[in-house]
Amino acid sequence: MQEKTPPVVIDTSGADIHAENARIRERGPVAEVELPNGVRAWSITGYEAGKQALSDQRMSKDGRQHWTAFTDGEVDPTFPLIDWALMDNMNTTYGSAHSRMRALVAKRFTPRRVEAMRPTIDKIVSSLLADLAASPAGTVVDLKARYAYPLAAHVIFDVLGIAGAARDTILGDGEAQVDTTKTGEEIAASVEQGLMEMAALVEAKRGNRADDLMSDLITAQEADGSGLRDAEIVGTLSFLLGTGTETVTNLVINSIHALLTHPDQRRLISSGQASCQDAIEETFRVEAPVAHLPFRFPTEDVQLGEVTIRAGDPVLMNFAAIGRDPAVHGESADSFDITRSRKDHLSFGHGGYSCIGKALGRLEAEIAVPALFARFPDLALAVPASEIAPQSGFIMNGRSELPVLLSAPLAESA
Numbered sequence: 001m002q003e004k005t006p007p008v009v010i011d012t013s014g015a016d017i018h019a020e021n022a023r024i025r026e027r028g029p030v031a032e033v034e035l036p037n038g039v040r041a042w043s044i045t046g047y048e049a050g051k052q053a054l055s056d057q058r059m060s061k062d063g064r065q066h067w068t069a070f071t072d073g074e075v076d077p078t079f080p081l082i083d084w085a086l087m088d089n090m091n092t093t094y095g096s097a098h099s100r101m102r103a104l105v106a107k108r109f110t111p112r113r114v115e116a117m118r119p120t121i122d123k124i125v126s127s128l129l130a131d132l133a134a135s136p137a138g139t140v141v142d143l144k145a146r147y148a149y150p151l152a153a154h155v156i157f158d159v160l161g162i163a164g165a166a167r168d169t170i171l172g173d174g175e176a177q178v179d180t181t182k183t184g185e186e187i188a189a190s191v192e193q194g195l196m197e198m199a200a201l202v203e204a205k206r207g208n209r210a211d212d213l214m215s216d217l218i219t220a221q222e223a224d225g226s227g228l229r230d231a232e233i234v235g236t237l238s239f240l241l242g243t244g245t246e247t248v249t250n251l252v253i254n255s256i257h258a259l260l261t262h263p264d265q266r267r268l269i270s271s272g273q274a275s276c277q278d279a280i281e282e283t284f285r286v287e288a289p290v291a292h293l294p295f296r297f298p299t300e301d302v303q304l305g306e307v308t309i310r311a312g313d314p315v316l317m318n319f320a321a322i323g324r325d326p327a328v329h330g331e332s333a334d335s336f337d338i339t340r341s342r343k344d345h346l347s348f349g350h351g352g353y354s355c356i357g358k359a360l361g362r363l364e365a366e367i368a369v370p371a372l373f374a375r376f377p378d379l380a381l382a383v384p385a386s387e388i389a390p391q392s393g394f395i396m397n398g399r400s401e402l403p404v405l406l407s408a409p410l411a412e413s414a
Ligand code: HEM
Pocket: 061, 090, 091, 092, 102, 105, 156, 240, 243, 244, 245, 247, 248, 251, 288, 289, 290, 293, 317, 319, 346, 347, 348, 349, 350, 352, 353, 354, 355, 356, 357, 358, 360, 361, 362
């Protein structure tokens, strides 16, 4: 039986995504929601339904082919989320186009290659910590701007092969692209600017290859008779740049924030009863870095539990709600408990489009979070937790900033 209560109208500011998710969940694990411009979509909040949807090959990410309202010419061009369905990158392709690009990109993220990045990540973290330690005593430091974001950006620049002055400009106002309070025009302008800069870098790289992902894609394009399109190379590199930066930033600051606001849990780590990995994994579950991801479009009618999703209807994966599903985690699903034995979540996705950067993202956090607490054992929030605003928009789950007091840093060990 389809749900009858009116759909939850999604708050584009993302002011309290967990309270909103609880309201969506009341309507069932697969429930209708209303997006800007009155667009109706499905939100999947249940773990089992989520796993099923993510494994179902009939769930396309290519809105250009499979979004009925779009192919029928009925989507208002001012719909702010239109780009999420129409972007040209590996994550919005379907079938063989997706498999081909995914195989090429995945080669850069094998366990061996990720492990080889460990010394570089160690070095970046040490250098950022040294910069923080140089702040005058008592200064309020924003760990998002001065620690998590520069770490994530530096690592993904290295992987993609972006060097020099482009590092200062190409991310632009990176968060604009995931900020659902922006208008469609503002988001499109930000996407366009990023794509133009990336296209220029790809052109420059053609004559100056190196051991990086941008060179891999250019070389594959030349070697492959059918050819990758320039737009999909540029779009995929831009997607990787955004996803490599935004997700890791959120994971690192959400983990630090959770430990700072749960001193009992932090003590479990210092006393050796739990590990920092436990805390990071629990953060993935309870504060998924990607909250409510647009869009999937069934290529035919798909039955998910009691709900039939019609072919071509937009579907959002509500990763933030899935990690807190009481059907899996019981009454304590909303609590941050690093000792819980089941920390099941789908915060890296699942199935054919699951996260390629999973091991890299984990490694960055597993180096950055314990190193910060080791260097600044008296680390504390500089303002009450209730004053820290969430990241603007409902797609990502982060914070606008993470102001802390470092207190007296320990001298760096030799
Ligand atoms: C650590 C935090 C991260 C989280 C929480 C995360 C989350 C996700 C999620 C939820 C998806 C699935 C998207 C979907 O279903 O369409 C995904 C896909 C993807 N992620 Fe991550 N990600 C993280 C880090 C990274 C990093 C560091 C990279 C690499 C630079 C990366 C690259 C990708 C790519 C390329 C895809 C698309 C795969 C495809 O289309 O086949 N991610 N990620």
